[in-house]
Amino acid sequence: MDSRDVLRASREAEALGMVGSIHMHPDWHRLGPPSxxxxxxxxxxxxxxxxxxxxxxxxxNIICYLxxxxxxxxxxLAAWAPPAEHSAEAARCPGFALRIRTSSxxxx
Numbered sequence: 001m002d003s004r005d006v007l008r009a010s011r012e013a014e015a016l017g018m019v020g021s022i023h024m025h026p027d028w029h030r031l032g033p034p035s036x037x038x039x040x041x042x043x044x045x046x047x048x049x050x051x052x053x054x055x056x057x058x059x060x061n062i063i064c065y066l067x068x069x070x071x072x073x074x075x076x077l078a079a080w081a082p083p084a085e086h087s088a089e090a091a092r093c094p095g096f097a098l099r100i101r102t103s104s105x106x107x108x
Contacts, residue, residue, distance in 0.1 A: 020060035021053075027067035041065065043078035045093050053082040053093055060096065 010021075025041040039046065043065035045053065053061045065076045079096035 020058045020062065021056065022062040022064065024064045024066055027065075030067070043076040045080055049080075050083055050093055053080060054085070057082055061093070062098070 013019075025043065025046075027041065029037045029040045043063045045061075045063065049061070049063065059081060061080045061082070063078050063080065065078075067074050077098055077100065079098040080093040081096065083093050
């Protein structure tokens, strides 16, 4: 995604009163080039995410993890607060309960 598009979308969302971030972690550890397959990604914050969440100061940060297994795509969403400044917990982001409303009830 072009950084200008990200900046434009962020500014539009902020103008609407939305304050936070959302971004995606793909299963790069499976499909990326061999030199990039070291860190395993998920819907949990990476050390870089923790740094960015702390610097940006947005109260809500959502990560969408997207993976493909056997030709089927799966996703997991998680919401995180920025890390507490100047504390022993500064390397961790507190999680939020995340509820997604679906358009139809699930069948058992």
